Amino acid sequence: MKDPTTYFPGDSLNEADPPGLSAFRSSRRAFIKGVIASGAVAASSGYLLSGCAPGEGPAAGSVERLISLNVNGRIRRVDVLPNETLAMTLRYKLGLTGTKLACDRGECGACTVVIDGMTNYSCSTLTHTVGSRSVRTIEGLEGPDGELHPIQQAFIDELGPQCGFCTPGQIMSTVVLLERNPKPTRDEARRALSGNLCRCGAYDHYLNSVMRAAEVI
Amino acid sequence: MAKDMMTRFELYQPADIAGALELAGKLGPDGWLIAGGQDSLDWFKDRAKRPGAVVDLSRIESMRGIRETDSGLEIGALATVTEIEENTLIKSRYAVLADAASRVASPQIRNVGTIGGNVCQDTRCWYYRSGIDCYRAGGSTCYADTPEGMNREHCLFGADRCVAVSPSDLAPALVVLDASMVIQNKAGERTVSAQDFFIGPDTDIERMTVIEAGEILTAIRIPNTWAGARFYFEKVADRNTWDFALVNVAAAIQVENDIIQDIRIACGGVECVPRRMSVAEDIARGSAKNEETARLAAGSAARGAVPLNYNHFKISLLENLVLRAIRDS
């Protein structure tokens, strides 16, 4: 037995990587680019199909793979595996890469999206559980002519982000905060954004941004 | 990245309890229930649990909502932690539960995680969570209870091969409110008090609750008994967000003319089940609600504790939390 403190989950799995996965790794970037360029992804295979032999259908009564998702006010048809998270669907099938994936464990908030008016970690939500509810991502905030949402503008004006990786999540949490509580105190804002980690530690700048956004909208 | 991919499973989304029970019965140990999925998906991503089929309970309307009844309140097992935190009835009558809810995980997890999932969640011992074949996972060793074991978060009481603790913030609050848990299986319905719902390794080392495969927790009932009592909840964790309690305390106290008529105190993070502070309760009951009583009672809180290498600090933490619960409620 190895020293348990240095054990890494999955180390001892006897299972080999699913067929096709290693080949896929090298072409991951090309795959993502292709997906984004074409926007058409329903039939994409490979990456997410770990453990699925081609042509294998669902068991009786299990979910249908081809579903409709309401994302940023548009109905999108998409082929979703039973074990697929919303972050995966948004980023790798719908090309909405503004939603970030970092920890993939519900511990950072980079993947925060809004579902029916509440913040959710999209990395910790199975896409099939979304159903007919509406999903809003950072891409859904801009106006019809591409102008920034006032919250986005406030984040820029206050120099909120440092590296910017956590910013989409911070903004989505702010969207919900200001919908539910348009004039929050700084402490209420701190609490509302407490599920969004920032490795750069730009917390005070983000709070300045939230308070400015609350003034302008 | 491959390690973050869940292995394949079939996903079922029954529309009612009968459908879910039938699936759960048919699937047996190969099936896994999810409500909000906030605890479950981590297991699947780490591939420490690899169910062949997952039953998503979230479409079952009858398990949602928070209702007033003649005898108190009935909370559907699918009520989210945020709903509990914001519910006006819970805030006005059972504030200890709303306060506990406000300290769970993070806003996003509270928006999705359910009260049912919160009380049924598995322990957070990281040896176990990373898929090691320890006692709780069916093996024959505990990796936490060794001279080098990282056991700062582990138990003070009730060790029996396994030294893991109850992770839930809502569980101690439900125990002090004397809640009853409504469990359904194919044969019908049974109710179990919150106190008896949680089980230690001496009863079954592979489960945290009395729920067996094929059973579903459908609701939680809170009696009127403690409505409007004086309450206290405090959680001490490394960070205010995300981190589980090192120790948490929930208390309900009925006071008349400054005398404690009745009192219930329960603590999480010190045993595999929420631990009732029975001796402290006995000391406090019938005494004046003041600093002196609180000190006397709190002095008994850690009696019988058997600390591990790295968790001696939990003894004074526990005593101080019990003291504050009695003094400051």
Ligand SMILES: Cc1cc2nc3c(=O)[nH]c(=O)nc-3n(C[C@H](O)[C@H](O)[C@H](O)COP(=O)(O)OP(=O)(O)OC[C@H]3O[C@@H](n4cnc5c(N)ncnc54)[C@H](O)[C@@H]3O)c2cc1C
């Ligand atoms: C990063 C992180 C931090 C967290 N911090 C905290 C914390 O500080 N405090 C805290 O208390 N919790 C914490 N949690 C745990 C989690 O938030 C809560 O447990 C949440 O309420 C789980 O609810 P769920 O519905 O999402 O659970 P699920 O994952 O859906 O279910 C959890 C377990 O309960 C079973 N289950 C669910 N519903 C039922 C039912 N109705 N009947 C029978 N079995 C059922 C499932 O089979 C599963 O085993 C944390 C989780 C994460 C990921």
Ligand code: SF4
């Ligand atoms: S404390 Fe329990 S869960 Fe953790 S390693 Fe020991 S037996 Fe396993």
Ligand code: FES
């Ligand atoms: S990527 Fe979802 S919370 Fe970190």
Ligand code: FES
């Ligand atoms: S700005 Fe870099 S992580 Fe937040």
